Amino acid sequence: MASPKAKLYPPQDTKKGLPHITIIIVGKRHHTRFYPRAASDADRSSNRRNGTVVDRGVTETRNWDFFLQSHTALQCTARPAHYYIVLDEIFVKRKVSPPFQNIADVLEDLTHSMCHLFGRATKAVSICPPAYYRHRM
Numbered sequence: 001m002a003s004p005k006a007k008l009y010p011p012q013d014t015k016k017g018l019p020h021i022t023i024i025i026v027g028k029r030h031h032t033r034f035y036p037r038a039a040s041d042a043d044r045s046s047n048r049r050n051g052t053v054v055d056r057g058v059t060e061t062r063n064w065d066f067f068l069q070s071h072t073a074l075q076c077t078a079r080p081a082h083y084y085i086v087l088d089e090i091f092v093k094r095k096v097s098p099p100f101q102n103i104a105d106v107l108e109d110l111t112h113s114m115c116h117l118f119g120r121a122t123k124a125v126s127i128c129p130p131a132y133y134r135h136r137m
Helices: 003-006 011-015 101-114 128-134
Strands: 022-027 052-054 063-069 081-088
Touching: 063 101
Parallel strands: none
Antiparallel strands: 022 081, 052 063, 063 081
């Protein structure tokens, strides 16, 4: 009887380099904050609206990283999470379809969508749930 892994990735697929993986490091302990320029860009706590992505200006120019403020702060200033893509074998090979303009937009949207899937919260959480679950172990 074959193992589940052997059924999922038979030898001919592993010779092709499957499975493809993407490794993302998330940092939540930093001093970066983003503030709205106009009142229309702010939420009720005067923070940027949730879903704000910053991937230019304050990020690394030679590497792929971004800041995502995926949640609305209950009190005080919301702190965005810093996502740093170390290895990407999945998204680099995908075709981009509208409304996205590039692969970075696809990954940033997926990350923000996943922040709404944390099982212990009814609202979006500050970091992506796989990292949140790992942190709680």
